[in-house]
Amino acid sequence: MSDRNEVESLLGAYALDALSLEETRRVETALTGDAALRDAVAPLFAVAAALAEGAAGPADPPPRAVWARIAAATAPPRPNRAATLSAWRRWLGAVVASTAVAAAVVLAFVAVGQHGRLLEFERGPLAAAAAAARDADGSRVVTLSGDVAAEIVLAADGTGYLLNPEAPPLPADETYQLWAIVGDRVISAGVLGPNPGVSAFHVSGEVAGFALTVEVAGGVVSSEQDPVALGLMTG
Amino acid sequence: MADLNDADLAAAVAAGDHAALETLYGQHGSAVFGFARRVLRSTPLAEEVTQEVFVRFWRDPGRYDAGRGPLRAFLLRDTHGRAVDLLRAETARRAREERDQTLASDEAPGPEQEVWEAVRSGQVRSALETLPAPEREAIVLAFYAGLTYQEVARRLGEPEGTVKSRIRRGLERLRGPLLQQGAT
Known part of the structure; x- marks a missing residue:
């Protein structure tokens, strides 16, 4: 079977999202360059949409909080963004672009979904560990604020937990990345994916604060982006 | 607006x-x-x-x-x-x-059965019921249960190529009853 015929044989399953990630990418690559294939799959998409309508049912309104979250995620940048960036620059100076080091991290995220999402696994055990760390002696809690919000619990041994991230989902080709400010250095504490949930990481040294940036998928060694959230340790 | x-x-x-x-x-x-x-x-x-x-x-x-x-x-x-x-x-x-x-295959209805039963639109149900059972089964498992066609093939004990073809044929058959009449 030719490659095109093989792709054509996958169109029905593609229209139903019933392909593996690899096959999906293969079909989508073929579609971008083949108008006949696009014409062939269009009515299959329409049938799939009708199947979806059939399962949606009449008048199933979402809770009001859903629109509130959408509105918040799509709102213009907050007016205090300049102040937040000023604090970031004060702490990092010119070191940001030159001395960031990718640190070894431990994260509980594992799988990449069909559309490039990093999906949250083991929500229960991580959340439980974070709660235990919060109550442990020597632990500190820092709130990240800015365009997105989150909370970090940092245990005395350097184990950290990112909690309650209120971060709008990113496109599949972008990711959130967590940075630890240690002295005058910025160290990557982990690549969180486009839709972060609870995660664990480890960082060494005297941590002065944390920041979140939006980077290309896979993360970067040193960031050239303004942080979307920043939190400084107190006490 | x-x-x-x-x-x-x-x-x-x-x-x-x-x-x-x-x-x-x-x-x-x-x-x-x-x-x-x-x-x-x-x-x-x-x-x-x-x-x-x-x-x-x-x-x-x-x-x-x-x-x-x-x-x-x-x-x-x-x-x-x-x-x-x-x-x-x-x-x-x-x-x-x-x-x-180990979950027995003949235990209580799996999620695809529950979703099938939750298809509210009479027109969509009627259209699906006009399909030959193998095509309807493949489409329901793939779409409403979120299985890949390979998983559907394993579930049904059928070759993957057979399942791909059934899905495609089934969707083509549904074009008439669902698209021409404006299913909602």
């Missing part, structure tokens, strides 16, 4: 018109949420998917091509993709938790 057609509404969103996004949500949010909840059988996960679909559209409305079909169809397709991602992740998580247990 409510009188705009799909192309104009999408263009307004692309221009950063937040009121256009709110109109879009008002028109299609219920369908997106309802469908996500049917597939995921979880209100919190359905809320998450609904939020993602509209935020994603706000960030990248250029993915929608008005020449390729209605905006509602585009949003529902995105909803299905996101819901399937979550469904497969949850399935994998449950499989890890239950890795020492």
